[in-house]
Every structure is written in structure tokens, then in C-alpha cells.
Amino acid sequence: MQLNSPFQMNDWRFSKFLKIILSLQFAMWIAIALDAIGFQIPIIRQFIGFIYLTFIPGILILRVLKLHKLGNIETILYTVGLSIATLMFSGLFMNIFYPFFGISKPLSNLSFIITISILVLILCALSYARDKDFSNPTFINFENLLSSPTLFLLLIPFLSVFGTYLFNFYNSNVLQMFLIAIVAMICILIGLDIFIPKNLYSLAIFVISLSLLYHKSLISMHLWGWDIHIEYYFSNLVKIDSFWNSGIPNKYNAMLSVTMLGPIFSHICNLSLIWVFKIIYPLLFSLVPLGLYRVLQKETDDKIAFLSSFFFMAVPTFFSDMLQLARQQIAELFLVLLILLMVDKGIKKTKLSILYIIFGFSLAVSHYGLSYIYMLSLISVYPILFLMKNQTIQEVKATIYRRFSKSTNNDLKKVNISPGFALLFIIFTLAWYIYVSNSTAFFSFVRIADHIISTLFAQFLNPDAAEGLKLILMKGTSPLREVNKIFYILPLFFIVVGIFTSSLNVINMKFGKEYKAFALVNLTLCLAGIAIPYFASSLNTARLYHITLFFLAPFCVIGGIATFNRIKKVFGARLSEENMKASLKWLSVFFAIFLLFTSGFIYEVAKDNPIPFSLDKNRDYPRFNYKEVHAAKWLVDVTDSYPIYADQFGRLVLYEFVFLRVRTFLSETKELPSGAYIYFRSSNLKGFMVERKEKVYLDIDLPNSIFYNKVIIKKNRIYDNGGSKIYH
């Protein structure tokens, strides 16, 4: 039995397509109306709302642009990207123009519902006018959908959700551990060509991505981590005020990925912002490895693309740090879309330019750090591309290829990324960061650049200043941690080998010029993170490494193949198709073990502390229980403008509610300003606090600290709920 592919609705007959769109629009209105009269059907509004916001505007724009036959993955990704961009810029439009028509709360619930509905209807009319005659649907085979590998893969995200449920409420990590083992097993199964066929690699990537993200994001019933609490504060501010104040001098406030997207999903889906950040953002972010897989599938082959994407996901920044950076999650979706456009050679130039501008501008308003890196990459790529065209360099390359490779130069693909776009992106990005939120995002860039330049020569390769080098040289706290370090350093080695062998064309791949140029720039960024003082720490070394993997991940696999082959060559084997396949099998095992390390699976089995907080409920980490959150909310309700003091972790939950009043107390603090409040979280009540010294979080014995004996002992205790206390 065959069905019209729901992923490529832009290729359906228009009347059928319109019926689905309008049905969803009506379903949305009905769900909202039922909620309004108090007849709430659980999950329905959230489900319809998510589909409506994430797919409808995007798929309509694809029809308006007459973009067809893109393939399942591209259609899904472009649809979601266009929808998210539409939502962010519609919100911005409403915020700027509605007040001129006397609407003082432009971003209210009603305002969003009416505006998005009108927008959908206008897009329907436009797509009818432009694309009513197209009809060439793609079909999916129903039997394939019911095959056991497909069903097996579809079960895995459930394991992730139930695992976190069991962990949150019954303090058992059994299912979490089982999930990690299954995910590692999938990598090996694919490496060994067992059970999962090639056509399901993309599904496997999506399922692994979503499961790894949910197995952490759903930990705790509240937000955990660092930046996400501030993102919540600014997102909630927009939701409460129904207005975005672009003048607030904070770089988080300049990001529409937080200030617009969060409130829109929260209003339309009738879902609290906490769950928007915990469920919807990771779901959107889970498309990033899928996009990367598709990019690499075009540039390499299925197996290398799978292993590269798997490696990208197994680096813990993906499923740990990124979950506490909502704005970067959205920005990375746009980055992968820009890379996808770069390697997509089937879209006509005008349409390609339109997509480039939409995704480029969306990236700029989503995250400053990633935008600066992309901007830097764009600026650096053009000289490399220019050099690649140079006659002398071409001749040298040809000589090298003749020496090392049987194949000829294959950089024949046309260049997709225009200097015009690069210029437009740079101008828009800088203009946005200068004019919004009092230039805070721009000044932070200037400050970081100034700091790096002023210390470049004085502290070059100084481990105290170069965070990347410090991490490499840091000694592991146990033998297992030392082994783990090898598992981190080996991929770096593979990447360098991979770039080198690809440059010499020893292993023949289909990389285009642009991809190679971006890879070179990103390798430089990665190495700069190791050697240049304050470069990596400005963003965070792990995050910088993660970003460079968008371009470097395939070279890790290629370098791995080359290394395994080199080892075999020592034993007399020759570089052949068979040996390449065998190398991929070994690499799949390597990456599976790598995941077992990075996820904490091995440490939990060996009981080698510290174990990641997602597997160990006793580990102190910025995750907060009901009582701690309740106390923080109480402070907002009953206190005035005095500052509120908390320890390094406690301050984070307070950021969500009273960002501007939060201060940090230290173990050596002797005095606080009059009228200040002190917030104690559960760990403080158990007798210890967390302090950050030289970028390391330390547990300090609170009752024996100067702070406790000089300050707390004299304070009035005005609130106690058993898990949190407040002093005044």
C-alpha cells in the first residue's frame, strides 16, 4: 500500500494540500475555542499547536516559492526553518507596528492567534495564485513503515521519556542506562550492516538525536543548567508584558529565538514556558543532526555520513550543554540549513538567495556567538576559495593528486555561496547587534576581540589562558578518566589526519570547494581554541569544539579510516574497498564506546564519581526541586527592590524571576548591604555551598565558612519550606 508522503506535502495536488492546511487551521481554532470555554482536552491543543506552528507557514512558503521534489529530509528541514523564521519575524513585525494602531499589547495571546491565522490564509492565497497547477506527489510505502527495524527505532524515544520519568519520580537510572546502551548498539549495528538498512539511517539519526536530548532535558520538573534561566527570564518578560522591550541592555534580550519564539509557542500551544524549553526546543534542535546527516550524505556516503553525525551527537556538548542554551539550539538549526543550502545544487539561484537571506537573518537574530563564528568563517572562506582558483595552486594540487591519489581533482561543483549574501549577512548581523538591546551583543564581541588581541603574544600557548590547551593537559582524576581523555584526543587526531588525507585526495570524497574551505577555517578555529589565549573560553571550549564539528565531523571518520588503514598497511594490507569497510566497522565500535564514556554510562557502571547528573540524583548540580522553585517565586511576590543573595547554583533559579536583583554570596563574604535577602537552596541546608574558583566549581563547608559565622548567624529567618530557607 502506498501513501502520499506527508513530509512532502508541497508536492501534493493543490486541492488536497489546501484541505489539509485549512483542516489544521480550523482544528487550531476549535482547540483554542474549547480551551476558552473551559472544555480542555489534554494534549490536543499542544499537539495541534505544535504541528500548526512548526510546519504550516513553512510548507506554504515552499509552495509560494514553487520549491518541489526536494526529498523528505530537505523538505522537513526547510519547512521547519521557514516556519520558525516566519514566527520570529512576524512577532518582530507585530511588536514594531501594532502599537501605531493603538494596540498596546502587540504580543498577547489573541494578537498571536489572529495574526498567525491571517498570515496562514494570506500564504494559502499566494500559494494558490503561484502554484495551483503543480501535482507530483511522492509516495511512501506503508509496508516499509511497519517493518521491524522502523518500529524498533520508533520505540527508542519512548524509552528516553520513561527513563527520565523513572529517574525523576523513583530515583532509578535503569532505563536511562538501557537507553544509552541501545543507542551505542545501534551505532555498532549500522557499522556492521546488521538489521538496520541504509534507507533507515536518517530515521536512526533522528531517533538517536531526540532520545539523547530528551534523556537529559526531561530530567527534573524544572529547568536545569546555566544560561537557560536567563533565557527564561527574558522570554517570560515578553509573555507577561505582551511586549518586547528591545531597549533592555542585555544580549539575551536581543535574541528573537528566545524573546519571540518561546512566547509564541507558549501562547498558541497553551504550554508553560518551562515545558516549551524542555520539550519543544529540543525537538526542533533534534533536526540538526538530521540536517548534518543529509549534508554529509551528499558530500561523502551513507555510512560515513551516519558515523559522522553519530560522532557529532556523541560529543556531550550536544546532549548536555546545548540543552541549557535555547537560543543556540535554534541558531544551530539555521546554521545547518545554511550548510544544506551550500551543498544543495538543485535549487535555482533566485530561490536559493531568498532562502539564504531568510536563514542567514534568522541565524543572526537567534544567537550572537554562533553568528560571529559564521561571520568569521564567511570572511575567511573567500580568500581560500580565491586561492583554490589560482592557477599555480591548481598545478601544485594536480601534482600532489597524481602523487598520492588515482583520482583527479573533483572540486568541480559550482559554488553556491555568493559574496553578496556574505556582505548582506555581515551588515544585517552587525546592524542588529548595534541597534538592539543597547548594543550589548556588539560590545561583548568588541570586548572579547580586544582581550584576545591584547593577550595574543604575551600568553600564546599559555595553559592558564588558553582553555583548550589546559583541558588537554589536565590530568584525569582516575584511570578511567585518563582513558576517557584518550577517547577525546583521538578524534582530534583523526580530524587532522582526515583533513590532510582529504587534501591529498588519498581517500576520494565528493567534498565541494566551499565545504573544504569551511572545514579549513573551522580546523583553524579549533586549533585557535587550543593555542590562543581567551579565544575558546570566550565562548566555552566545549561549545567551540561542538560548533566546529559541523564541518569537521566527517574528517574525523575519514581520518579514522586512514589511520586504521595505515595500521593495517604496517601488517601488509592494501588500501581497498574491503579494508575501508572493515575500518568503518572498527570506527562504529570506537564511537559506541566514545558515547558510553561521554554519557557517563561507564562511570556509573564503575561507580567512578562524579557521575553525570542525569544518572546520579545525589550529585549537586543546578537543577531545582519544587521547594526551591516555590521559595524563589515567593521572593518575587513579597519582596521589594532589595538584592537577593544566593550561592553559585542557587542564583540561577532566582534569575528566572528576579534577574536584575540577584547577587552571589561567597564563603568569605563578611557583610551584605542592609535589607538584602539570602536564599538557601536544599544543598545549602545540608551544609555545603558551591563556589567557583579558577573556572572550577568547588563544594565548600557552609557552617564553617566566614559567611555563615559572620552573616547568616545574625540574620532573621523569615521563610522555611523544608527544602529552602530565606534570611533577611
Next chain:
Amino acid sequence: MKSLRIAYPRSLNLKYLGKEKILSVILVAAIIASSTTLIYIVVIPKPGEVFTEFYLLGSNGTASEYPTDLTVGEDGKVIIFIVNYEYENVTYRLEVNFNGSLIHAEQVFLIENEKWESPFKFKATKKGINQKLEFILYKDHETKAYRTLHLYVSVI
């Protein structure tokens, strides 16, 4: 009595199914069961942590203007709050000590989610700095204090 025979559709008869199809049927069943469980845990969420909130506000109804600087003979006023989030009815015993002497005791019965508030007045009787005014809450006849609050009162 005739034995009851159920005529299974051919597609559900295990004899006619290959291993692959049996696995698929099991996996489909697992997905249906998982989806149902997921809907259940979303629709009927597990109750959160149980606790009692115990706090003091100043006479203006905010967390400020506590009576910490008084003169001899002056009355100090605070508002005491107890909120029951224990997911059950609870009888509390509230005791107030001033300088180690019991100056007030009462029982408070609260049903689930009920909030109790009561203005409380005390008199500063003798001079001294940092005299401890302690509010102790006991739960259900327990002898160990369940929640404690305190103010340091200076009397001149």
C-alpha cells in the same frame, strides 16, 4: 457443551506469520502500549513533592518592616503564614518563644492546599540586643520541630 472456537483472521494467525512479521506485531503492540502509557503520565501527572510553607511577613504584608527594633513596652507585629502542600489534611502546633520563654501556642488544622494567616503581636518587655523571637511549627503531634523561623529583636 460445544467448545468455543475463535476464528482468528488469517493475518493474525501466528502459523502464517514469518519471524519478521511476529517481531513487527510485537513492536507495534509495544508502540501502542508506550503511547498509551505516555498519554497516561501526561494527563495524570504524578503529584509533586509534599511540603509545608511557613513564613513571616511584616505588618505591611511584605517581607520587610519586621519588628526588629523596639523600645521597652512597645508592641511588635508580624503576620504568620502556614500553607499546607502535604496532599493531606494536617494538624499543626504553633509555638512562639521569646528569649527562650513560651509566649504563645495554638493548634492549626489545615486541609490540603489551605493557607492560614494570622497577625501576631508581642510586647518588648526588657532591654537587650538580638533577643530571639522564635516561631516553631510542629506537625501531627510530632515532637521534633518541623519548621522554624526567627527574628532578632533589639529593644532599647
